[in-house]
Structure formats: structure tokens, C-alpha cells
Amino acid sequence: MTHVPAFDPTAAARSVVPFRRPEAGAQQPPAPQQERQPPQAEVLRVLGQNRFRYLHHNGAPYAVPYDGPPVAVPLRATAHTGTGSLRQHLIRAYLTEQNRTPSQSALADALAALDALAMHAVEVELPLRIAADPDAPAVTWLDLGRPDGESVRLSPDGWMLTYPDVETGPVWRRSRLVRPLPRPDRVSGGWRAGIEEFAALLPFTAETLPLAVGWLLAALRPDIPRPVAYLTGEQGTGKSTSGQMLAGVIEGARAPLRQAPESLRDLGPITAAGWVLALDNLSGLPGWLSDALCRIVTGDAQVTRALYTDDDVNVLTYQRPVLLTGIDLGALRNDLAERMLPLELQPIPRDKRRTAGALWAAYERAHPRILGALLDLATEVWADLPHAAADLTERPRLADFAELLHALDRVTGWHSLDAFHATQDALNETVLDGHPVAAALREWTVSPSFPPQGWTGTMAELHRLLGSDGRGLADGWPKTPAVLSARIRQVAPALRSRSIHVARTSGSNKHGKVWAVTYAPPS
Secondary structure (H helix, E strand, O other), X not given: OXXXXXXXHHHHHHHXXXXXXXXXXXXXXXXXXXXXXXXXXXXXXXXXXXXXXXXXXXXXXXXXXXOOXXXXXXXXXXXXXXXOOHHHHHHHHHHHHHOOOOOHHHHHHHHHHHHHHHHHOOEOOOOOOEEEOOOOOOOEEEEOOOOXXXXXXXXXXXXXXXOOOOOOOOOEOOOOOXXXXXXXXXXXXXXXXXXXXXXXXXXXXXXXXXXXXXXXXHHOOOOOOOOEEEEEOOOOOXXXXXXXXXXXXXXOOOOOOEOOOOOHHHHHHHHHOOOOEEXXXXXXXXXHHHHHHHHHHHOEEEEEEOOOOOOOEEEEEEOOOEEEEOOOOOOOOHXXXXXXXXXXXXXXXXXXXXXXXXXXXXXXXXXXXXXXHHHHHHHHXXXXXXXXXXXXXXXXXXXXXXXXXXXXXXXXXXXXXXXHHHHHHHHHHXXXXXXXXXXXXXXXXXXXXXXXXXXXXXXXXXXXXXXXXOHHHOOOOOOOHHHHHHHHHHHHHHHXXXXXXXXXXXXXXXXXXXXXXXXXXXX
């Protein structure tokens, strides 16, 4: 049994150190202090300042990593599938360095501080998919959409795979519609071998194939007006699949085709979010969509009221290649017809049909070679473009595209510009046939009642003249002379292409201003 000594209160009292009040003025030893950690919000802010520089695009702030691909990250988005948001980048960096999760309030405070610091950042253009080189106008960049930022630098001297300089090169903007492209291959047989593979996959006619290649080359050029590619053909010609493949050459395999939006407000965001605006299976074009497509191919800006504000706006600017598919678009307006590029697809024989899986597998195998062949051809066309522009004597409305086709013909020996002019003539006929005023003028000017020296009179007199024989009672006929004048202006270019000229003269009479109608039949 263990012996426990008895408690001795006297010994215990002797072991207690007595308390003594410190003397006045005596210096006390410092008390130990725990090292103070900076707040989470400050740590996140410093990470954001040290790892990113800041830019503005269309009034919205973006962050670009100093040590990373030249891809802009949105500041105000909570999540972004194309690039990740700055919020996600800061959470990842904090987890890596601190091995813990930052609080939501700290993230909000840090992002608010970084947003304020970015308020005076320089306003720049953040291109999507295609960009001009800031220092060399003849050089074009193609974003492959890869996580490492690898891109194609395309110049008249050739093309190469490289990375744009994060300070001086283009900084890419990406969205969910920017899909990765394969690394292009240099085809041993040159660009002709790659184009032959392309032609074997899509059922273009011999006349249409050069136009399709020309449209793809125009899609590689930033900031030029391009025609609206319209894939048409009878049922069973593979319009939707061909549209996906044609757009997919520079947008990524299986690039989605979209249905036409229901309003102009919906059209702007889906146009700005991708490079090629591809609308599938159209059976007609309402007036607002026809006008919008004309603006999109030449350059447009959509201004809408910002949400939850009374005096602020959102601005979307874009100039995009447009692709449509359909059997019949119906009556076309003249301004859209002048910007259209019909691409006819030929029927696919039964013994040539393939399953969708086999066709897409063949396309994805050939895609790197098709893209490489297109880039090889583009370098030659880019080099000849200044000479072709100087050599071209007549230009249609899309003059930039005509110069490109002329350079393409000089390089390849094709006749794509002649084919383009032929499609424009056919579209003029379509416009005139589907326009009641144009049809009435054509019928009148070739009739024996039309004066050989031409006709002069007021618009009211022309309205009564053309509306005779019951035509004025038909649906869609202009009810007033002012509406008739507006309808004539709509189709004036198409009428002039058929030698019918309607113009106001310098004279007038007691009934109003005098107009002249002349017709000089081709010899």
C-alpha cells in the first residue's frame, strides 16, 4: 500500500511566492503576443493584384494573368465555363497557398476592391476567335480555343503555331460557344489535297465549292463585310450537317446551329457570344431579322438598358460571319439579297450515303488537314491580295469580298468571282419576281404602251397607272403614292440591273414633283 504523506500547511505556506505590488516607474517585461494574421479579404486582394492585370472591354472589367495564357477572365461573373471567373481563380489560389477555403464575405470584399482598382483600366478590344495583329495589319491571329492559349499566327509569309505575347499580342475573350480547334496539320499534297478532302465530305456542286472556300477565307479576315452564306438544296441534301461542318472548320467540330431567335433583343447576345452566327432550317425571314442580318455582316452594336438600373446601358458590338440553312427563305429584301451567297448542295446518291457516326468520324479525322490546307491557301491569298485589289476594275456592294475572291482566283485558277456575280444576278431576279411593284414596272416597261423615250409624271400619276387593271386592290399593293415611292427605292438597285431607272427629276408641276421612268433594253 502506497504511503501518502500528510498535508503540512506550514510547508505549503512557505512554498507560495508572495505578491508584491510593483514599484512606481519600474519597467515590466513584455507580455508574449500571438502573431496577427492579415484578413482573408486582404490576402485575396493581394493575390488578385499580383497575379493579374486589368482591362476594360465594352465597359466591363477583365483580368489577364501575368503568368498564363493570354485569355481574359471576367471580373463580375460568378462562374464561366470558357475561362473561369476571377472569383474561381482567387479561390483556387487561396486554397493552394493557405490550404483552407475563403469566406464568401472575404471574396466579395476582395472582388469589390479589385473592381474599384480596375475602374480606370485601359479600354481595349478583346477579340473572339479572330484578331488582327496590333502591330502588323497584314497578320491575322486564330484562337484555337485551347486551355494553354496556343494560337495560329497567319501572315503572307506563312502560318505558325505560337502564343500571343500577353502584353503586345491579342488577348482573347472566350465564351461557352468558343470550342477548341484541332492543331492544324501541313498536308503533304499542299492545300489542294486538303480542299479535296473537304469537298469529299460536303456535297457542294462544282460551282459552289470555290464560293464556300472563299467564304471560309473571308471568315478568317477580321473586320471585313462578308456575305451571308445560305446553304440550300432539296430535302435530303444534308443542309444542317453541311452547315455544322462548314462552320466547324473554324468554330470547332459539331459547332451548334441555332434556331432563329424570336426577337432582336435575343439575337444580340447569341451573335456576340460566338464567331459564326449559324441559324438552321429557316423557312422565311421576318423584316426585323432581314435588317439585323444586314447589320451583323457589316458591323452592328446593340444597346440595351442594364438590369436593375434606370440610367445605364449594356453595349454589344460585333461583326460576324453568318450562315443560314433552309429550303426556301421566301421573298428576299433587296438589301439582304445584295449580301447573300447561296451555296447549292447537290442530292446525295443512295450508294454514297453514310451514317451520321461514320460521317462525323471521317470529318474529325480530316479536320486538322482541312484546317491546315485552308491556312496554306490563306497565306497565298493574303500575299496576292494587294495586287488583286489593284487589278480589279469593278466591284459589287461587298467590295472587300470581291477583292478576296479575285485574289483566290488568281492563286487557284478558279472562277469564284464570276460565280459570285452569277448568284447576284439570280438573286436580283428572285427579288424582282417577289416584289409586286417591281413586277408591275417590269411588265409595264416591256409593254407596247410604254413610251419609247420614257415616261414622266408625278408619283400620284404613276400610282394610278401601275394600280390599274385591278392591281391596286391586291393585298400588299402600296395604298398611297408615298408608300409606292418607298417601295421603288427598296428595289431600285435590282431594277437598274435590268435597265429600268426610276428617278426624280429637277422639275415639278402644279400636281407635285416630276419623276422619270426609263427603260433601255439590252442589245
